[in-house]
Amino acid sequence: MGLKFSNDLDAWHRWQESRSLKQQFVKHLRRAHQAPEFFLLANGPEPRLLVPIEAPKPSTIAAYTAPLRFLGEEQIAVLAPSDVSHLLEGHWTSTRVSGRDLPEILHGIRAVFSAGSYLPAGELAYEWSQQLGARFVVAQHGLTTPFAPPLARGSHLLAFSDSDADFWKSGRRDVSHEVVGAQILWNAAQRKRAATDTRDAKPVFLGQLHGAELPRRISAKTAQRFCRATGAEYRPHPSETDRLSRIQHSVWQRRGIEFENSGRTLGELHRPVVSVFSTGVLEAAAAGEQAWVTCVDAPDWVLDFWERYGLSQWGEDPTPAPPVPQTEPAQSIAASLARILEGAA
Incomplete structure (x- = not known):
């Protein structure tokens, strides 16, 4: 089994629109597609890495900026729907961008680090990456179902596992991948406590x-x-x-x-x-x-x-703890990005 829409993003959007609860959201995305307006933040005059962020929420920003702390003095740009500089570490300049023209400050971008190209910021960042010849890197942030949006052509996927990568790629050869593990599971494993039987507690x-x-x-x-x-x-x-x-x-x-x-x-x-x-x-x-x-x-x-x-159904033994890597996934992601930025991957 693989994705329902393995390489057709338009078909995925039509499916989303067919889901009644999503129609208002999709219409919003279409308006954003017609006249995108974002804030472009940068921590230096010549950023080489662009990070599009779709939702200005602390949890979302943390998920995409966690690897950045391992990149040292690397200059980075962030594309977001609002000014999120107060949620980022360090000093950032912020400017408004409107339309689809590539801003002058982004001409040195060598890689984009994103959730994909299926939402407005990622879509625009992918468009710019194509103009610049920059690598479009997608990090997996959740478990994959057949209804996940397809990866943009030529993406480099940072996956939880080989099986996740194979599922998401669904036989496509234009997408490369490497395994970095799941940050959310790594974080959970760090707070793991001795096993106790809580079956009698209220679920x-x-x-x-x-x-x-x-x-x-x-x-x-x-x-x-x-x-x-x-x-x-x-x-x-x-x-x-x-x-x-x-x-x-x-x-x-x-x-x-x-x-x-x-x-x-x-x-x-x-x-x-x-x-x-x-x-x-x-x-x-x-x-x-x-x-x-x-x-x-x-x-x-x-x-x-x-x-x-490996999930257990209710009534069976509990779901076993999934394997997690020794190296923090955010650090592995940063290492992959560093290799790409230096042209070594």
């Missing part, structure tokens, strides 16, 4: 009503059935803010389903974690917590996903 079900990958009738039915059968608390995904999700939350609360809204991280809860295909299940397992998956009328791709990542 936490990680909500995924926002996900376009799974029909809502399946994601909602699974969450409701599991919470009512086990007494689990429902933990809404931060993106479950749309009207239908809010209505569903109200219905569940009226039916007696309790919610986990403490704001604490999964590692702080020390309770069993269950979901359909959330990265949080593997993150919890990496931290030494008990974690499982479950799904009502699971589609074939969900079953394949569970097998590919």
Whole structure:
């Protein structure tokens, strides 16, 4: 099994648009495509690395800037929808850019480090990389499903594992890759504690009503059935803010389903974690917590996903901790970027 849209980004966007909860978001992306406006930040006059950031959230920025601390005095530019200089380490100048013309300060860019080309900042950065002959480097930041956006032509993928890379590439030969590991799992493993049996503790079900990958009738039915059968608390995904999700939350609360809204991280809860295909299940397992998956009328791709990542179904032994590299993935990413910037890769 591989991507549903292995090399057709337009088809992926049409699929996204077909998902009713995504239509407003896609329309926003189209407006951004027509007249992109961003802030361009730089920590020096001649940056060689460009980092597009799609969402000005601390967690998102941390995910993309963590490797930068291993690059020493390297001059870097950041393309973001707002001025995020206050969330970056060091001194940064900030200017507005409008339109698709390549800014003069970026003429020395040799590599772009991104999540891909499927959102506005990454799309524009990829366009500029093509003009400059710069490498377009994509870092994996979550577990892959068949509905992941395809990689831009000629991308260099920094993957969690060879199996993740093979799945995302889906037979394409224009994409290269290397394995660096998963920063989120590495972080979880660093806080791993001695194994304790928390099976009798009240489980936490990680909500995924926002996900376009799974029909809502399946994601909602699974969450409701599991919470009512086990007494689990429902933990809404931060993106479950749309009207239908809010209505569903109200219905569940009226039916007696309790919610986990403490704001604490999964590692702080020390309770069993269950979901359909959330990265949080593997993150919890990496931290030494008990974690499982479950799904009502699971589609074939969900079953394949569970097998590919070694996830245990509820009622089986807990999901084993995934292997993590000895070297921090952010450091491995930085080393790869450094080789590319010096022309050695």
